[in-house]
Every structure is written in C-alpha cells, then in structure tokens.
Amino acid sequence: MTSAVSAAVFTWPVRVYWEDTDAGGVVYYANYLKFLERARTEWLRALGVEQGPLQDQHGVLLVITSVEANYRRPAHYGDLLQVTCSITERGKASIGFEQHVYRGRVGDELILQAKTKVACIDAKGFKPRPLPQIIIGSLTE
Amino acid sequence: MTSAVSAAVFTWPVRVYWEDTDAGGVVYYANYLKFLERARTEWLRALGVEQGPLQDQHGVLLVITSVEANYRRPAHYGDLLQVTCSITERGKASIGFEQHVYRGRVGDELILQAKTKVACIDAKGFKPRPLPQIIIGSLTE
Amino acid sequence: MTSAVSAAVFTWPVRVYWEDTDAGGVVYYANYLKFLERARTEWLRALGVEQGPLQDQHGVLLVITSVEANYRRPAHYGDLLQVTCSITERGKASIGFEQHVYRGRVGDELILQAKTKVACIDAKGFKPRPLPQIIIGSLTE
Amino acid sequence: MTSAVSAAVFTWPVRVYWEDTDAGGVVYYANYLKFLERARTEWLRALGVEQGPLQDQHGVLLVITSVEANYRRPAHYGDLLQVTCSITERGKASIGFEQHVYRGRVGDELILQAKTKVACIDAKGFKPRPLPQIIIGSLTE
Numbered sequence: 013m014t015s016a017v018s019a020a021v022f023t024w025p026v027r028v029y030w031e032d033t034d035a036g037g038v039v040y041y042a043n044y045l046k047f048l049e050r051a052r053t054e055w056l057r058a059l060g061v062e063q064g065p066l067q068d069q070h071g072v073l074l075v076i077t078s079v080e081a082n083y084r085r086p087a088h089y090g091d092l093l094q095v096t097c098s099i100t101e102r103g104k105a106s107i108g109f110e111q112h113v114y115r116g117r118v119g120d121e122l123i124l125q126a127k128t129k130v131a132c133i134d135a136k137g138f139k140p141r142p143l144p145q146i147i148i149g150s151l152t153e
Numbered sequence: 154m155t156s157a158v159s160a161a162v163f164t165w166p167v168r169v170y171w172e173d174t175d176a177g178g179v180v181y182y183a184n185y186l187k188f189l190e191r192a193r194t195e196w197l198r199a200l201g202v203e204q205g206p207l208q209d210q211h212g213v214l215l216v217i218t219s220v221e222a223n224y225r226r227p228a229h230y231g232d233l234l235q236v237t238c239s240i241t242e243r244g245k246a247s248i249g250f251e252q253h254v255y256r257g258r259v260g261d262e263l264i265l266q267a268k269t270k271v272a273c274i275d276a277k278g279f280k281p282r283p284l285p286q287i288i289i290g291s292l293t294e
Numbered sequence: 295m296t297s298a299v300s301a302a303v304f305t306w307p308v309r310v311y312w313e314d315t316d317a318g319g320v321v322y323y324a325n326y327l328k329f330l331e332r333a334r335t336e337w338l339r340a341l342g343v344e345q346g347p348l349q350d351q352h353g354v355l356l357v358i359t360s361v362e363a364n365y366r367r368p369a370h371y372g373d374l375l376q377v378t379c380s381i382t383e384r385g386k387a388s389i390g391f392e393q394h395v396y397r398g399r400v401g402d403e404l405i406l407q408a409k410t411k412v413a414c415i416d417a418k419g420f421k422p423r424p425l426p427q428i429i430i431g432s433l434t435e
Numbered sequence: 436m437t438s439a440v441s442a443a444v445f446t447w448p449v450r451v452y453w454e455d456t457d458a459g460g461v462v463y464y465a466n467y468l469k470f471l472e473r474a475r476t477e478w479l480r481a482l483g484v485e486q487g488p489l490q491d492q493h494g495v496l497l498v499i500t501s502v503e504a505n506y507r508r509p510a511h512y513g514d515l516l517q518v519t520c521s522i523t524e525r526g527k528a529s530i531g532f533e534q535h536v537y538r539g540r541v542g543d544e545l546i547l548q549a550k551t552k553v554a555c556i557d558a559k560g561f562k563p564r565p566l567p568q569i570i571i572g573s574l575t576e
Binding site: 177179182183184186187190208214216217218219220221222223224227276279 | 459461464465466468469472490496498499500501502503504505506509558561
C-alpha cells in the first residue's frame with residue numbers, strides 16, 4: 013500500500029518562547045509535538061493544501077494515529093529550532109513521517125527525533141477515508 | 154439588566170504540574186486562565202449544567218468576552234491552589250465573575266485576582282443569545 | 295539492568311476541559327502527554343516522592359527520554375478519563391512505564407496506549423545520575 | 436514615574452495552528468496571551484534585548500503583573516494574525532503596553548484588544564528591581 017515518495021525534506025523554523033518551557037528550564041516534552049505539527053501543517057500549506065478547506069469542502073480531517081519521539085538534548089528559552097518533515101510511508105488513507113528537531117541549522121544539534129503517522133478520516137464519523145486527490149496529487153508531482 | 158445574585162463562592166482545587174510552569178520557575182501567566190476556566194466549568198457542572206449539551210441541545214456556546222487579571226504572587230511546581238468563582242453581575246446574555254487563586258486554603262496566599270465576563274452566543278453565527286433557562290434557573294434557585 | 299517490578303497499576307482521573315481540545319472537536323494530540331505526566335507525577339506523590347525536593351535536595355530531575363503513543367479513539371470535551379501508570383522496566387538511572395488512557399472506567403474504552411521512559415539526570419549538567427534511594431526504596435517496598 | 440515614550444507600534448505575525456484552537460472551533464481564550472507575549476518578546480529582541488542574558492547576566496526577570504483583554508471576534512484555525520505591541524507607560528521598574536490582535540493586516544479585523552503590564556524583578560527573590568540600562572537605553576534611543 014506504500015508507494016515511492018519524494019526524498020525532499022521540508023523544514024520549518026520554530027522559536028522557543030516562555031510558553032514552551034517548564035520549570036526544569038527546558039522545553040516541556042509535550043510541546044515538541046506542537047512544533048512537529050506546525051512543520052507538518054506548513055509542509056501541507058507549501059504543497060497548496062489548507063486543512064480548513066479539507067474539512068469544509070472534502071469532509072475529511074487528518075488526525076494523528078501514532079507518535080514515537082526520542083528526546084536527545086534539551087532545547088532552551090530563546091533557541092531557534094529547525095523542524096523537519098519528510099514522508100517515509102504512504103498508504104491509501106495514511107501518511108508516515110520522519111521528523112527531526114535541530115538547534116541551529118538542520119544537521120547541527122539534534123534535539124528530537126520522531127516518527128509520526130497521520131490518518132485521513134471522515135470529519136463526522138471518524139472512519140478512515142482515502143486521502144483526497146488534492147493531497148495525493150501534491151505528493152506525486 | 155443585572156439582578157441580585159447569590160453570594161456563594163464556588164471553589165475548585167488545581168494542582169500545579171510541569172505543564173503549567175515556565176523556565177522562570179513559576180506558573181506561566183496564560184495558564185492561570187485555564188485554571189479560571191476549570192473553576193467556572195466545575196461551578197456550572199455543580200449547578201447541573203454541562204456545556205456539551207448546551208451546544209448540542211440548546212445551540213449556544215458560552216464564550217469569554219473580557220478578562221482582567223492581577224498577578225500578585227507566583228505559584229510554583231507542586232503547589233496546590235484553590236480557584237474561586239462567584240457571580241458579580243448577571244445580564245440577559247452574559248455573566249460577570251470575580252475569581253481568585255489562592256495557595257493553600259481560600260484566603261491564605263493570594264496568587265491571582267481576576268474578573269472574567271462570559272457571553273452566551275449562537276454556536277453557529279456567534280451572535281448574542283439569551284442565557285438558556287437551564288442556567289438562569291440554576292442561578293436563581 | 296532491569297529488575298522485577300510491581301504489577302500494580304496506578305490510576306489518575308483527568309477531566310477534559312476546553313483547554314485540552316482543538317477545533318477538530320477532540321482532545322489535541324499533544325495534550326495527552328500532559329495527562330500521562332500528571333499520572334506519573336501523582337504515582338510518585340502516592341509513593342511519597344515530591345519532584346520539587348528531588349531537585350532542591352537531591353540535585354536531580356526526572357526527564358522524559360522517549361514516548362511511544364498510539365491514538366485509538368478521540369476523547370471529547372467533558373469526558374472523564376482514567377490515566378494509568380505501571381512500571382515495565384527499571385534501570386539504574388531510568389524507569390520505563392506503560393500507560394493507558396480510558397474513557398469511563400479502566401478497561402472501558404481505550405483512548406490512548408503509550409510507553410514512556412524517564413531518566414534521572416543531574417539538574418545542572420543534564421548528565422545521567424542513579425535514581426535516588428528515595429525512589430528506589432519506594433519502588434521495592 | 437512615567438516618561439514620554441515612542442509612538443512606534445511593533446507588529447509580529449502569528450499563524451493559528453490546531454494547538455491554539457478549542458472544540459468551539461476558535462482560538463482558546465488563554466492562548467491569545469501566548470501571542471501577546473511572543474510579540475513583546477520579539478519587540479525586545481528587535482531592540483537588541485534577549486531575555487535569557489537578562490536573567491543570566493543581569494539577574495532580573497520580566498514578569499507580567501496585570502492583563503486586561505477584550506475579546507472582540509473569534510480567530511480560527513489557519514488564520515494569519517498580526518499582533519501589535521506599543522508602550523503606553525514606563526515606570527522605574529515596569530512597562531505598560533497596549534496590544535492588539537488583528538486578522539489580516541493591522542487595522543483590518545480587530546480580534547483582541549489588551550493592556551499588559553510587565554515588572555522587572557530580581558530573578559531569585561522576586562522583588563522589584565529597576566529596569567536594566569540595556570532596556571532603558573533601547574527605549575529612549
């Protein structure tokens with residue numbers, strides 16, 4: 013069900029603000045998942061796909077089905093991070109991503125390494141639905 | 154438009170977790186608004202009003218229209234706070250609250266003092282709507 | 295490095311508030327990690343271990359090194375969830391947990407299944423440190 | 436204690452992601468305070484002041500002492516907002532800001548209007564401290 017996908021890596025910058033940190037002095041572990049999602053959202057936007065219309069016009073939502081995250085180094089207040097997003101797997105109704113968070117440039121200090129899996133579901137019934145053509149078309153172009 | 158309202162003060166306990174703090178070592182300022190809303194939600198629940206059905210059965214949402222918050226002392230990781238909620242004003246389509254956050258017991262160390270105002274709106278059009286009878290009835294009993 | 299550990303499952307209730315949800319109408323995926331951490335924190339507290347003193351008196355922090363989360367069903371505004379926490383692995387400087395989130399009672403509707411791994415580190419240098427005796431003692435009693 | 440301050444308005448763009456919204460379909464009310472703080476942080480950064488060094492080298496923190504926020508219109512998933520920040524008051528140990536959140540360009544649709552007040556405190560004892568020269572110098576240049 014998985015097809016060949018582009019090796020291109022999309023990158024999105026994220027600045028660390030107070031809101032992202034905790035009293036341990038570092039970015040709170042749950043907040044990295046927000047960063048990962050911003051990168052996935054901007055990757056889709058760069059492909060020409062806005063998630064609002066996906067829901068309104070196509071009646072589907074993209075939802076997370078699994079996350080695997082390895083925390084390598086702490087990020088701190090004020091850090092400028094780079095969050096990557098590349099497709100490792102594409103099913104009929106799902107996409108698998110590999111995502112990294114670096115401090116400095118991509119490839120510099122690895123902060124977080126993650127695999128995230130997204131499924132396409134019916135916005136009402138929450139049942140699996142094939143990825144709409146607008147996404148598939150974007151991926152294979 | 155404001156009627157006499159009960160002087161009763163509702164109180165809800167909130168434990169401070171890592172998620173609530175920032176790298177300054179204290180509760181992040183935006184997160185107190187979550188605590189205030191938990192207290193308002195539980196106050197409504199104690200009156201027998203669940204907000205889910207409000208939206209589904211009555212087609213209305215309760216939304217915040219204004220917040221005034223004074224930050225008096227910092228709260229820290231592990232603190233057990235008490236969040237109060239009392240009505241100071243009741244309009245046709247809105248409710249005004251006074252809310253406090255204390256460390257320890259109510260009246261001990263004042264952490265935050267706030268006024269919050271909530272409006273009842275149409276869940277679709279976001280236009281003002283009279284508070285449903287289920288809320289008004291609860292308030293005057 | 296792994297020793298036999300108690301099969302006991304600790305459970306902590308979590309109510310879903312507006313703050314936890316997103317515009318998809320369900321709990322936002324990153325916020326489950328907050329729920330998981332509340333359960334781990336309360337499990338430690340139930341064992342008599344407060345994390346504030348861990349840092350102040352023992353100079354150590356417990357930090358997450360990995361998370362694997364499988365999202366099974368969406369949780370909604372107003373849901374009352376039960377979050378479990380049981381030890382599956384104990385190293386010299388780390389603890390592995392299995393954690394579940396259920397709607398209703400434990401064993402009812404499975405919302406999320408997760409594995410989380412926590413390491414003990416030096417609060418200053420962020421280097422691994424043996425788990426302090428106060429935790430080890432609590433685990434083996 | 437208040438001196439004449441520049442009329443210049445600083446603006447910072449904020450994209451609304453899933454993390455910012457709630458099940459009402461709009462931005463969650465507490466999350467606007469994060470947006471306001473990002474704008475204040477970037478305003479300081481534009482003046483050449485990084486808050487990390489403020490704490491490390493000057494031993495001071497900037498903390499919020501009060502917020503007044505009026506919610507005018509809801510913002511939605513995917514919106515691109517502009518968050519403004521201008522000084523209305525400057526004391527020895529505090530700064531008062533007026534801040535607005537607009538959808539589209541500054542002056543287009545007003546989403547939120549806020550006043551925020553920040554105090555300079557000792558990073559250890561949380562007592563008021565004069566604003567460091569690096570900030571005052573930036574403000575009056």
